[in-house]
Amino acid sequence: MSDSAPQNPGKYSRVMLKISGEALMGDQGYGLHPPTVARIAAEVKSVHDMGVEICMVIGGGNIFRGLQGSAQGMERATADYMGMLATVMNALAMQAALEAERIHTRVISAIRMDEVAEPYIRRRAVRHLEKKRVCIFAAGTGNPYFTTDTAATLRANEMNCEAIFKGTKVDGVYDKDPKKFPDAKRYDDVTYDEVLQKHLGVMDASAIALARDNDLPIIVFSLDEPGGFRGILAGTGTYTRVHG
Template sequence: MKYKRILLKLSGEALMGNQKYGIDPEVLMRYAKEIKAVSDKGVQLAIVIGGGNIYRGVEAAATGIDRVQGDYMGMLATVINAMALQSALENIGLYTRLMSGIKIEQVCEQFIRRRAVRHLEKGRIVIFGAGTGNPYFTTDSAASLRAIEIEAQAVLKGTRVDGIYSSDPEKDPTATRFSNISFKEVYQKGLQIMDMTAFTLCKENGLPIIVFDMNKPGNLLKIAEGEDVGTLVTM
């Protein structure tokens, strides 16, 4: 396997499937099986999942809810998704630990870096919920931060498209896909991969990002094995 330890970033919206909100059990189980295939090969896997299928703190301001309050509500949404994913993974025989950026002692452990690393070393899948535990930070930023903290070798961002394009491929049929691109080129071309805080964290720490289609069966395993899937962002 090319990677010994990776961090997988999933969006909350991906769990909706064809629904308008909530969690599609079929999508959840499909993702769980993809993760199991990688874990069975001995790869240490950590996961950060968003909460956009339930609630978005950024959109709270439009409804009159205080931004900070809305962000904390969004954090709780990510914990709900993390609990659902944890249950799906354990149903197919994997050992997991759910760690939160905010204290929810009855539900999950509080994030402690050394403990998280120890769980990974023991072969457990670690799911990070509640983002960074701070308002004004996205789950992309949480993914970058946690990946750096646990010394992951790459951040794998699972999306609906098969990589990074010159423009939005869902809107522009002439958009071209990059197989490899540098952090500098992403800045120069103004491409939207992650929010700027998350992207800069990866750049400053030399942490590669791989953007790929999570909905295509086998893609996650292929990346772990070193195959050329999606778009690789490096220094």
């Protein structure tokens, strides 16, 4: 649906964008905020228009988080499956927003629900990307006890993405919370091992280990910064690169 635009001058031609479910809440304390979803979709479109092939994984914490349900006495596997279903709702909302921007989009679910999403078939998903469709991978890995961070890293490897872009509330990785500590130090570059040893909270340990084992860089940037996603691919912007 989108017109072809100049190729991106950066070095990435296929990327994974990982965002939290909370990123879709806006200023609300729960659920989906349609103007915020539309704003993020516009950011994705700006990168898609550069010729970049885009995968997405969206968390479900704005609707239900498995770990929190488990902490309140619910069986962990059941709570995690509920969290996976929440990610499908977010994926469908993002699909609607992207298609409003005239971007062909496919929601691909690790749990079969054929009326609303495609089942995950790796070769079919790769073909969608080659046809410049955005692929939103929903329902995590399809297994309890795995986070959407791990799902994003798994799918990024399977799709041969060149990097994971982790959209957050801050413009990179800090040694402590910059919103609480004015003297927090931001890293331009950090290794996978440093992230694990210093508990820097980029992604969970399983996701970091999977990225490290496959030499997949993680770019941490602010999703709240207008044009931030596109800016990095254009060679500007502020971010932290996690690598080997």
